[in-house]
Amino acid sequence: GAVVSQHPSWVICKSGTSVKIECRSLDFQATTMFWYRQFPKQSLMLMATSNEGSKATYEQGVEKDKFLINHASLTLSTLTVTSAHPEDSSFYICSALSRGSAEAFFGQGTRLTVV
Amino acid sequence: AQSVAQPEDQVNVAEGNPLTVKCTYSVSGNPYLFWYVQYPNRGLQFLLKYITGDNLVKGSYGFEAEFNKSQTSFHLKKPSALVSDSALYFCAVRDRAMKSSGDKLTFGTGTRLAVRP
Helix, strand or coil: CCCEEEECCEEEECCCCCEEEEEEECCCCCCEEEEEEECCCCCEEEEEEEECCCCCEECCCCCCCCEEEEEEECCEEEEEECCCCHHHCEEEEEEEECCCCCCCEECCCEEEEEC | CCEEECCCCEEEEECCCCEEECCEEECCCCEEEEEEEECCCCCEEEEEEECCCCCEEECHHHCEEEEECCCCEEEEEECCCCHHHCEEEEEEEEECCCHHHCCCCEECCCEEEEEEC
């Protein structure tokens, strides 16, 4: 199957700093990428959907100024958590979908800990 | 709107016994259905999918699932469980034709499978 690489796999940052998470599709063109957040022992919560070259569409309740998403190319999307706070600590997962495909492929996830 | 229900938070089974993890869905049109497995601090690993065709879908690691349109179900099964199957399992649905939901996958709440030796 197709490969989606997410980096870093874990990160610890100080409160007030920003953290960038990258999501790359390695062997296909990802026209759409999704960013999820997962709290311990809970399901995946969709944060936003991004299409290459256009602004991301955020789900209700997700602060777009706090979670900046960029999808500048067909193989790369980034999520930047700005001015991170301890409550932003979570597991973040990206997935990528190519046009016309039924199946999205998932990255390995990033464990963010804000101290 | 599309939705997925996984009615069991946890399923316990003895190694060697068959296992079933339940999933029901709701979509306006025809569904794409998926099962994923997640190990601690890892992303989702794809197990199997139903797109079209045979209702019985075979996937990775000996898992299979049966699409039942009348019952709107897509239960995950395995004839003989292994201790290494212990993990968190997610069912997901995408409506093929629903423009408002775009390409979004909707996940169930997950079912933790515990296989005892």
